Ligand SMILES: Nc1nc2c(c(=O)[nH]1)N[C@H]1C(S)=C(S)[C@@H](COP(=O)(O)O)O[C@H]1N2
């Protein structure tokens with residue numbers, strides 16, 4: 001019996017909305033688990049949001065939240081969705097129609113988000129469709145039961161069905177999660193075994209490290225900064241991975257993981273840096289990368305002289321344009337990091353590493369396609385969003401310690417400096433705009449890595465502003481002119497206020 005004059009209590013209406021939205025998410029997650037984790041409508045909406053967010057907001061998010069940017073986005077979406085669910089319920093206290101309309105609109109958004117994802121197949125549409133049907137169906141079902149409550153038996157029935165649906169949500173959600181990890185990328189990675197380079201990187205000399213005042217010279221795989229647009233990490237098995245090399249080449253190549261692994265492997269210490277790194281920021285890390293020089297692989301393909309861009313694409317459809325000259329001279333197709341196969345978040349099974357270029361123009365993770373063309377022909381992901389086509393890393397330095405309060409009058413100030421491919425020849429430090437003083441430099445490991453520095457300064461008690469600046473081996477001293485990360489990397493001297501007692 002429908003009582004259209006009969007209003008649902010607010011809490012019950014809100015509960016119906018929230019359970020319906022949860023059912024929609026769980027149903028989508030379950031189907032996505034079978035198909036592709038990224039077809040889960042929640043993730044697809046998040047991934048689409050990342051792609052269509054105006055560049056300034058995205059840049060702000062990366063510089064504010066760094067590696068936590070994804071968690072912040074997903075949590076924010078969860079809160080918004082919860083609000084919509086409550087609202088949809090409250091709008092439907094009299095009639096089921098307004099809530100149904102809201103459910104259909106949100107469901108349709110999920111469908112559209114999955115349809116526009118470049119990396120998802122046709123079948124993936126089934127996940128958001130399951131969400132839409134579950135959301136609308138559960139909403140109307142529970143609403144009808146809630147609206148029909150006249151005696152305690154009706155109330156009991158409503159509560160029983162709600163509890164049953166909530167249990168179903170739990171089972172579907174968990175099932176989807178288990179199915180999603182069924183793509184056993186960890187197993188594939190473990191099966192690779194240790195990677196032993198034919199040409200290991202020289203051991204890091206003892207004098208290269210000023211840790212713990214600065215980061216360790218080699219960043220552990222765990223601590224290595226992570227930046228990418230992937231909400232759910234692409235799961236590519238080594239045994240399934242193929243790399244296609246095509247475009248302006250004499251001979252197209254299709255390489256398997258074994259093809260790469262069976263070549264003589266080299267190991268190189270490289271400091272990667274994100275273009276979004278603010279002056280003083282922490283989006284930079286150093287690793288011993290293991291792989292094959294791209295120049296060797298590309299010699300087999302024969303790159304035609306007219307091509308100036310290596311346009312690479314990842315398994316999840318992210319794209320990157322790298323100058324051919326840099327790739328030929330220094331590029332690495334990396335499969336290992338610090339003795340292990342690449343961690344999944346850092347590009348397993350294979351990624352590009354080109355010392356001297358910011359990550360967005362060089363460091364494609366989960367790389368599956370390399371096309372040779374011209375920069376004028378094809379624009380990569382971040383270029384369409386206002387970043388520069390060329391991204392050579394700028395000479396930079398950072399103060400790490402002390403932080404906050406230091407005991408004086410002798411204060412040891414430490415930090416790092418980097419000028420990949422050029423090398424660091426000098427770091428200077430000053431307090432309160434006074435004379436520049438030259439810091440001690442740690443042993444140089446490679447021109448492609450950061451270099452630690454340290455200096456003892458005499459500082460009276462009180463607050464002091466410390467600044468640093470690096471000079472690279474070309475003789476260039478980093479500019480004091482402040483520039484934002486957009487479009488091609490931040491500039492300016494890092495300055496830090498410390499309190500000496
Ligand atoms: N597939 C893919 N590769 C990518 C990106 C991405 O979004 N997707 N981001 C790039 C950027 S901007 C940087 S700075 C580096 C970071 O590499 P890391 O996460 O291993 O530190 O990866 C690059 N490679």
Ligand SMILES: [Mo]
Pocket residue numbers: 227273274275276358359360
């Ligand atoms: Mo980046």
